[in-house]
Amino acid sequence: MDSRKCEELYKAIIEGYAEDAEALARQLLDQGMPPLQIIDECMVPAIQEVGRLYEIGDYFLPELMMGAEAMQAALKIIQPALRGEGARREVLGTVVIGTVAGDLHDIGKSIVATMLSANGFDVYDLGVDVSASQFLDKVREVHATILGMSALLPTTMPYMQRVIESAKEAGLRDQLIIMVGGAPVTQAFAEKIGADGYADDAAGAVKVAKNLVAQKAGQQKA
Amino acid sequence: MPRRGLRCQRLKFLDDSDLNALYFAVIETLSEMGVKMDYRPALELFADHHGATVDWDNHVVKISEGLLRKALQTAPSFFTLYGKTEDYDVKVDLERVYTMSGSCAPYVLDLDGNHRLAVREDLRLITRLLDHMPNLDIMHQIVIPSDVDEVGYELVNFATCYSNTWRNFYSQAQTAESVRDQVRMAAVFQGSTEEVKRKPTFTEVVCMISPLKHEPQNSEVIMESARWNIPLYIEVDALCGATTPAPIAGTLVEQAANVLAGVVLAQLVNPGTPCIFAIASGIIDMRTGVYSGGAPETTLLHAATAQLAHHFGLPFQGGTGIDAKLPDAQAGYERALQVLTNMLSGTNFIHLAYGMMEQMLLASYEQCLIDEEIIGACFRIARGFEVNDFTLSVDLLRKEGGPLGKHFLTKRETREFYRQDRWIPTLTNRDPWDKWEAAGAKSMRQYANELARKILAQAEQEPLPVTPEQAAEIEAICQEGVRKAKEIIRRREESRK
Numbered sequence: 001m002d003s004r005k006c007e008e009l010y011k012a013i014i015e016g017y018a019e020d021a022e023a024l025a026r027q028l029l030d031q032g033m034p035p036l037q038i039i040d041e042c043m044v045p046a047i048q049e050v051g052r053l054y055e056i057g058d059y060f061l062p063e064l065m066m067g068a069e070a071m072q073a074a075l076k077i078i079q080p081a082l083r084g085e086g087a088r089r090e091v092l093g094t095v096v097i098g099t100v101a102g103d104l105h106d107i108g109k110s111i112v113a114t115m116l117s118a119n120g121f122d123v124y125d126l127g128v129d130v131s132a133s134q135f136l137d138k139v140r141e142v143h144a145t146i147l148g149m150s151a152l153l154p155t156t157m158p159y160m161q162r163v164i165e166s167a168k169e170a171g172l173r174d175q176l177i178i179m180v181g182g183a184p185v186t187q188a189f190a191e192k193i194g195a196d197g198y199a200d201d202a203a204g205a206v207k208v209a210k211n212l213v214a215q216k217a218g219q220q221k222a
Numbered sequence: 223m224p225r226r227g228l229r230c231q232r233l234k235f236l237d238d239s240d241l242n243a244l245y246f247a248v249i250e251t252l253s254e255m256g257v258k259m260d261y262r263p264a265l266e267l268f269a270d271h272h273g274a275t276v277d278w279d280n281h282v283v284k285i286s287e288g289l290l291r292k293a294l295q296t297a298p299s300f301f302t303l304y305g306k307t308e309d310y311d312v313k314v315d316l317e318r319v320y321t322m323s324g325s326c327a328p329y330v331l332d333l334d335g336n337h338r339l340a341v342r343e344d345l346r347l348i349t350r351l352l353d354h355m356p357n358l359d360i361m362h363q364i365v366i367p368s369d370v371d372e373v374g375y376e377l378v379n380f381a382t383c384y385s386n387t388w389r390n391f392y393s394q395a396q397t398a399e400s401v402r403d404q405v406r407m408a409a410v411f412q413g414s415t416e417e418v419k420r421k422p423t424f425t426e427v428v429c430m431i432s433p434l435k436h437e438p439q440n441s442e443v444i445m446e447s448a449r450w451n452i453p454l455y456i457e458v459d460a461l462c463g464a465t466t467p468a469p470i471a472g473t474l475v476e477q478a479a480n481v482l483a484g485v486v487l488a489q490l491v492n493p494g495t496p497c498i499f500a501i502a503s504g505i506i507d508m509r510t511g512v513y514s515g516g517a518p519e520t521t522l523l524h525a526a527t528a529q530l531a532h533h534f535g536l537p538f539q540g541g542t543g544i545d546a547k548l549p550d551a552q553a554g555y556e557r558a559l560q561v562l563t564n565m566l567s568g569t570n571f572i573h574l575a576y577g578m579m580e581q582m583l584l585a586s587y588e589q590c591l592i593d594e595e596i597i598g599a600c601f602r603i604a605r606g607f608e609v610n611d612f613t614l615s616v617d618l619l620r621k622e623g624g625p626l627g628k629h630f631l632t633k634r635e636t637r638e639f640y641r642q643d644r645w646i647p648t649l650t651n652r653d654p655w656d657k658w659e660a661a662g663a664k665s666m667r668q669y670a671n672e673l674a675r676k677i678l679a680q681a682e683q684e685p686l687p688v689t690p691e692q693a694a695e696i697e698a699i700c701q702e703g704v705r706k707a708k709e710i711i712r713r714r715e716e717s718r719k
Contacts, residue, residue, distance in 0.1 A: 060509055061511050107464050183512070183581065184328045184329075200510075201512075
């Protein structure tokens with residue numbers, strides 16, 4: 001096995017070259033490196049390093065997102081091989097995410113979706129203008145652990161509460177971690193409508209999601 | 223006498239060659255890529271016109287240079303925005319600079335220093351407060367009340383603001399029906415819907431999404447407003463570096479193509495509909511991804527867009543909310559740079575010039591007063607000064623003895639001149655330390671707070687532009703409109719199931 005290739009994949013993710021990351025992941029598979037090992041040794045340390053560089057203020061949003069997209073590109077190649085082996089990558093949780101009905105603002109939500117996906121979550125992005133029933137149908141279908149909602153308009157914020165009410169009526173509320181975000185949304189608003197988590201940016205959302213998943217696991221054990 | 227804004231364009235960031243390059247890039251974008259419009263009646267209208275190509279699979283319309291030029295020929299570069307009396311009429315052209323309030327903040331910073339969700343009473347009070355600002359020309363709703371249902375909220379905003387301002391009201395609508403309801407509300411004051419059509423006392427804004435997208439309600443509202451001859455602010459809210467390319471030049475291209483597609487639509491429906499090239503764009507902060515209205519690059523973008531809009535023969539609305547959370551040093555510098563740069567660049571409507579903070583999320587009562595002060599000072603700089611024999615003052619200097627003279631403070635020339643020349647501050651403190659301390663050592667924010675309370679107390683004693691009977695009738699149309707809007711939403715949700 002060519003350990004230089006693993007190092008190159010690690011670098012491609014840190015530098016945010018999606019096409020290179022994809023090609024290198026394919027080459028590593030061709031050389032016979034087990035898919036799980038590629039993820040654990042070449043890719044996860046890379047995305048962690050991207051996160052660290054962002055934390056210390058060296059990386060900004062474009063580098064952070066490009067790193068995440070390179071990670072996603074490589075994962076897309078590795079995942080079929082993983083399934084072929086009958087192995088499973090350990091995912092932190094399954095996320096259904098979207099911008100609520102009446103709101104067509106896409107970018108903030110998409111940044112959060114990309115970041116969650118690159119950091120170990122399985123993410124289903126339903127896009128914009130998503131109704132309560134569309135959210136909940138998907139939650140049932142994929143057995144989601146997290147429901148993420150975004151709103152940019154002050155007038156569409158209240159719809160988040162309607163989705164939470166619908167989740168209660170459908171008997172799905174207790175199994176779900178519900179996270180909300182978007183420019184006009186605040187921690188106080190999140191608490192008021194009964195959401196479990198809120199963050200004011202994408203890196204924060206990843207942290208909150210990880211913490212809430214760990215908490216929930218702890219509760220279930222206890 | 224109508225209001226006539228200052229003519230004060232002195233700054234140019236683009237030379238003729240830049241403007242030509244931008245023009246051709248916009249034509250290339252509009253004619254080869256086009257704009258997505260998810261509204262069938264708009265696409266059908268385009269399909270009927272020579273110079274437009276409709277891609278029915280993707281709902282994209284491509285607009286030729288010829289069709290654009292035809293539309294720009296009928297879009298006026300001079301028109302009037304009507305107030306409730308002639309004294310509040312605003313004469314718009316490509317040179318004069320006006321200010322406007324707004325827009326849609328969910329939170330307020332109230333006079334007791336509380337940060338909280340805005341309610342309808344805040345909208346009424348701040349509208350009354352702003353209506354007393356001498357430098358304000360156009361009224362726009364500053365908050366979205368949290369105690370009002372989200373469906374049909376714009377009708378409640380209309381009823382609240384329209385009844386509480388003498389100024390032309392900058393409104394918004396989600397549907398054609400909402401535009402018609404607003405025409406009916408204005409007709410209560412104006413006498414008839416025909417009179418509203420002849421001299422509309424309100425305008426509509428539509429906000430497009432970048433890159434190059436018009437949502438169904440945008441096209442629906444453009445078409446209905448044009449039918450009623452209601453002037454339109456055709457606004458794009460680009461996030462430079464996120465929803466548009468990171469360079470300012472690239473964002474200028476996208477903004478213009480996006481806005482001009484809306485202008486063409488309005489002109490196809492009703493040639494001659496006044497259209498204002500409008501933006502509320504900003505760069506994103508590359509650290510966090512937040513919209514930054516107060517960034518220097520955002521101000522640069524707005525200043526350059528003024529030039530480009532004028533190049534297409536359209537009046538321009540620029541300026542946007544700042545990033546500060548409190549009426550503090552950051553708020554002062556962000557607002558002053560933004561307002562002054564826009565004035566000097568000939569931005570015809572300086573948008574969100576009063577009280578808007580925290581990336582358009584927060585409205586501050588106190589900052590409204592501080593901004594009136596900043597705007598006054600900026601207008602004074604923008605007005606410049608005259609050089610002629612009188613102002614050169616050589617004869618006066620000689621008369622007073624040249625090097626043997628004393629001072630000019632008590633000269634008749636000084637007394638006559640300073641009254642029309644000097645800007646007299648209201649909140650700005652120019653006292654030395656001891657005197658300032660003896661008077662309570664107050665910050666500008668405290669002065670603003672005291673003045674806001676005084677104006678509001680006085681405002682409650684004054685007659686409103688509409689009678690109580692008219693206000694009640696407007697409110698009734700508003701409530702009926704909200705009921706209809708909820709019905710439409712209910713039916714739409716049922717059809718989804």
